Amino acid sequence: MVKSSKSATRKTGYGADSLVVLEGLDAVRKRPGMYIGTTDSQGLMHCLWEIIDNSVDEALAGACTHITVTLHTDGSIEVADNGRGIPVDIEPKTKLSGVEVVLTKLHAGGKFDSSSYNAAGGLHGVGSSVVNALSSRLDVEVDRDGKTHHMAFHKGHPGVYTDADPEHPSPDSPFKKTRKNRPTELEIIGKVPPKRTGTRIRYWADPEIFNETAKFDYNQLIERVRQTSFLVPGLKITVIDENIEETGNAAIDTLVETDVDEAKAGAAETLEVAAAEAEQQLNTEAEATADQDEEHSEAAATDEDSAQQQAHDLVAEDTTVLEATQSKPGHRRVEEFQHTGGVVDFVDFLTMGEPVSTVWSISGQGTYKEETQAVDANGDLHAENVTRTCDVDIALRWTNGYDTTMRSFVNIVETPGGGTHVDGFLQSVTKLVRKAVEENARKLKVNLKDSKMKVERDDILAGLVAVVTVRIAEPQFQGQTKDVLGTAQVKGVVQRLCDKLFAELINGTKRGYKEQSMRVLEKIVGEMHARIQARKTKEVTRRKNALESASMPSKLSDCQPGNDDVAELFIVEGDSALGTAKAARNSAFQALLPIRGKILNVQKASLSQMLSNKECAAIIQVVGAGSGATFDLDQARYNKIIMMTDADVDGAHIRTLLLTLFYRYMRPLVEAGHVYAAVPPLHRIALTGSRKGQYIYTYSDDELAGKLAELDSAGITYDADIQRYKGLGEMDADQLADTTMDPRSRMLRRITAVEAMQANEIFSLLMGDEVPPRRQFIVDNANDFDRSKIDT
Incomplete structure (x- = not known):
């Protein structure tokens, strides 16, 4: 007899009413590990990387030159940039502002369309919205169109906070959530010069999400910021830590006031110059065209007003940047990073020990074809074959050590697990080094007839310091944490470029590299011999x-x-x-x-x-x-x-x-x-009298002088002929044992x-x-x- 579905449902207790539908960002709060990996310190830092990477993407797009990261005393973190600013107009499909779409909708953003970002680190459209969902509070300010727009969120939901002190916002302040399915308008809280744009996001990580072991790592932040400044040449990144207690240092406070005074003086000077130029232009035009005095006077006056307005805007912008990056008096942990040499400077920074070569650079570009899902005019997805551009920037050098330091990045996002870009680099380098060793076997004293005399990849990696970076649109990562690059076509691009450029370096055909390449090959062959010798040793x-x-x-x-x-x-x-x-x-x-x-x-x-x-x-x-x-x-x-x-x-x-x-x-x-x-010991003092047969050893001339003075003051007699050991061979076996070798009486460092x-x-x-x-x-x-x- 077949039971009805209704009775089966009643028996198992599992039906459609058992299904739970998580809407919006609730799914992120329910399963945060899917988006940030863990809810410990690693996940806490990952949230910060998501926000910083969004600002860096603006720099990669050529729209941002300065990023400021501020660690506030209340535990919140603020990331500010002078990029284009999150769009504040209405997104047609959702009827919500661009700010709300970016911060509340998963898989939404400007990086799905390559027209906005050619290369970006935040690609899945979940970074900002995930951080918002996992924050007890998030505030965002956007400078666009001459206005400062503001919006606040509580655990991912938009609404309004009522702060007792607006200067010190708190996630514990009363919060009123915006009603469901009702658009939340951005609040305009101020005016800015028309040309100024940028985004400021301040968030408080939710203690209900992150466990008790989650701790913020300042050193990890500095390391990440430093490496980013290497990877984006010219980008200035400032880190301000307000968690250091105020020192009350008058000299420091004076320095801060001096900086502000200098900025104001510079602003006044800029206005005076602009006014003087406008006045000079007015006088010149008036003298040259006396018959059109009135017309040209009006035009010149207009030019003067325009010049002064531009000067005012410039001064206001400079003053704002100064205020944004200037720490409060007494808070002095302010660190700035800016590099212009790119990955070459990065490798130089990472180098430990004596270099065997200078920093070698491999840079170029390649293309590949990829099938991707594109959004048409109706908002539907369809398959499309596109031609991608891959920019490759690699720097490397060898040192006389045996440790390997290799860092790899895709659009400034570090890939600790490597990926196809690293595979292409290593495959090319291994092939070319082996070929170079074979061609120089006689000079390197390598017996090609011996099957064991073969260079392996570990021999090449010993002492290698390398930074491998690629920039591509819509890279395929393995997971949201982006540890490994999976775009298969990148391997071929990197390998072809290295086959051409690295070959010129390792073969010494590039001018000035012949001596270096030979030193590198000698180092690698030495590692090969060491490995073979070590293997023989282990066989015993x-x-x-x-x-x-x-x-x-x-x-x-x-x-x-x-x-x-x-x-x-x-x-x-x-x-x-x-x-x-x-x-x-x-x-x-x-x-x-x-x-x-x-x-x-x-x-x-x-x-x-x-x-x-x-x-x-x-x-x-x-x-x-x-x-x-x-x-x-x-x-x-x-x-x-x-x-x-x-x-x-x-x-x-x-x-x-x-x-x-x-x-x-x-x-x-x-x-x-x-x-x-x-x-x-260096000396031996032989005691006499009742202590005859006893000896005192000293280890320096100063100690000897002090010990003799001590014996004299105590009335202890000793042999005036102090024995001084010129070497260990001058000691007899008993003396050497007592002073240097016997664990019961010796001294070791x-x-x-x-x-x-x-x-x-x-x-x-x-x-x-x-x-x-x-x-x-x-x-x-x-x-x-x-x-x-x-x-x-």
């Missing part, structure tokens, strides 16, 4: 038997297996110190590797030169974790790497060279705190790199090829010399 099983120990350098005095968690490797300066250290060590967990003199300065040397150096190669092999990008901290054979050198200037220099090797090619060892410097960027700069400055900056550093810091800070 970790210390399990005597056979493996025999595969290590013959001069290594290894420790007993089975103590990996506490194993220590002492890198000892000289063979004489090695003999003493062998007798002083605990062979159960302490290994010794002697080095002869000063090793290679790897900061100045290429990767291949480093690998061919016996001392450097031995250290890498003994540590057993590889080098460069292939370094694996978990494979390290020792828990502590201890540099044990003499307590003199030469010893300090050797430690510096060793540290350079560790930082450049085994950096995780340093970052994880596994690298140490032994601290051997742990080497750390808390600030990676600062460490990079220091290594580049002190150990690099550039002598003038190093000399200037010494001159600038000579007066601050502190001997106690010198590691000798």
Whole structure:
């Protein structure tokens, strides 16, 4: 027997009345993750990017030159620009103002029609409306047609707020929602010069949407603003943070007042000049045409009025810009960003370490065909084949490091996951580099007959700093968060352009690039050799038997297996110190590797030169974790790497060279705190009398003088013949063990790199090829010399 649908519905409780229809922006509030990814800090920042990107799109269209982002003390954020302003007239289909359409309708905006924006970051028509939906309050002001238009929203719904203090609007103020299906007219709140246009959006993120962990990240904002200023040359972006407590600094307040006074003085001067020019024109025309005095006088007077009006408008506009970007007295976190060099400047900014090449630029344009949905005159969609233009702008360089820094963008929107534009770039570069290596195999000492001698993409990426940008109309992203570009045709455009222009660079056919291209190829081939060597090292099983120990350098005095968690490797300066250290060590967990003199300065040397150096190669092999990008901290054979050198200037220099090797090619060892410097004593004081047989060790001349004075004041006698150690080899085994090697009594200095960027700069400055900056550093810091800070 078949049951009726009515009885089935009654049984399951699921019918048409169970369906929920979410209208307008309610769907966004119900499922915010679909639009901004998450409701934590990432989603909070994503809302700000949507608003900023809309202003940047105006700059890409050539209509905006200045964007101001203000962080107010009440938690709200305001983004202002001098673009064309959101349209304020009525949109024919919805009968609503352009402002209301943009801020309340999903998939609505000016970026679906390429006539308004050739390239834009906000493409789905949901950015502003989503931010509006997820804000407890949003206010928008638009300057157009000589008027300032204003409109307010509460959780995406238009209406009117009644603020107790209009100067300090609040989302908690009484709000009256506009009645459903009734157009909301824009409120005109002021007048502006006819030529002034722009948009200001201020919003308060809704705490009901974002979770408690959502925090605003100022540093992330600055980083995003800085990168945008690189990607849109000439665009000025100002960030004003009003959340810093007022300092009450009179000097700062005076500076602000001075800026305003200067602006006013400039305005008065502009008016005087305009009036003088108009008067001069009037007198000239009157003398030349005396028979038409009245007619020309009226015309000249009109010109004078026009000139003065233009001057007034210009002054008013300049004053408004000054007021908009000038922070309040005492609030001094104001940062401005403006760059003219584009992605070339961006790569220069991102570069860490010693450059192997200058910044190489690849710029051009290509076209492709794409089928898209176009809106006809009746508002209906239909398929249409269009020819798109793709602007490509790429900058790249290689450094002597092994880290890869690659940033990719589509219409200034960052694509962390890459996409077709990055695929085209990498495919072309990989192909051309391999070809260049084959053509220069003899110079590069590459055996083409060896199948293992093949450049891989990772070899090319090591030390590469690159920015890849494209500008296209209506790009296809994977998801609203726009992490990956999916437009397939872009790959071919980028690849063809790189095949032509990058080939000229890497082959050295472009004037001035022959020497650079060879250095780049040597660096890449060095990475290839390092990878092959690392693979060989990994093929050797970790210390399990005597056979493996025999595969290590013959001069290594290894420790007993089975103590990996506490194993220590002492890198000892000289063979004489090695003999003493062998007798002083605990062979159960302490290994010794002697080095002869000063090793290679790897900061100045290429990767291949480093690998061919016996001392450097031995250290890498003994540590057993590889080098460069292939370094694996978990494979390290020792828990502590201890540099044990003499307590003199030469010893300090050797430690510096060793540290350079560790930082450049085994950096995780340093970052994880596994690298140490032994601290051997410089003097030994032998006590006499009742304390005969006791010894005191000091580590500097100042400490020795202080200790002797202390003993004299205490009446403790000592042998006047103070022993001074010229090197570790002068100690006997017991002394070396007690002072430097025995964990129970020794002193070690742990080497750390808390600030990676600062460490990079220091290594580049002190150990690099550039002598003038190093000399200037010494001159600038000579007066601050502190001997106690010198590691000798």
